[in-house]
Amino acid sequence: MGRLRDLAAEDNSDTGIDMSPLIDCVFILLIFFIVTTTFVEETGVEVDKPQAASSVRLEKTSILIALTDKGEVVYGGREIGVSGVQPLVKRMLQKEEVPVIIQADTAAQSGLLVRIIDEAKLAGAVKVSIASRQSKS
Known part of the structure; x- marks a missing residue:
């Protein structure tokens, strides 16, 4: 039992x-x-990019600067102005050599776009590109 x-x-x-x-x-x-996971970095504002047949994809690590139709220069969701481009690019290029990509609105002033490109190059950027949408063929 x-x-x-x-x-x-x-x-x-x-x-x-x-x-x-x-x-x-x-x-x-x-x-x-x-x-x-890779995180996509955005500028923080919606920009209507122009179309281009020759557009290609660039590297994921880059400095994204937006130029709105109102003339605002935006990085990381806040306005930095044209005068803020050069110090920003200098600081970012100290860490790593990355390209600068400018997302300009189609209605943005071309003179302001040229000033931003110039400021980025004066800061030491070797590769400055303008973002565009790929044209639909």
Whole structure:
């Protein structure tokens, strides 16, 4: 009779699934996705870019400066003005040699666009590009 009592006691024991390996796997996947995700940097304003047949994709790491139709020069969601372009580009180029991409609105003044390009080049930028939409052919 002692044997039956031992078997019955084992059946009543709490059998469950160990969740710690599953939680470890979830955390490892989370870390993997965080590390491998690339974040797209935007200027913070909506700009109507002109179309160009010769447009190509540039590198993901770049300095994005926006020029709105109202003449505002925007970087990272805040207005920096034309005078803020040169110090910004100098500071960014100290970390890494990256291209400067200007997202100019189609209605923006060309004189202001030329001043921004000039300020970026005076700051030491070797590669200054103007963003455009690829034309639909």
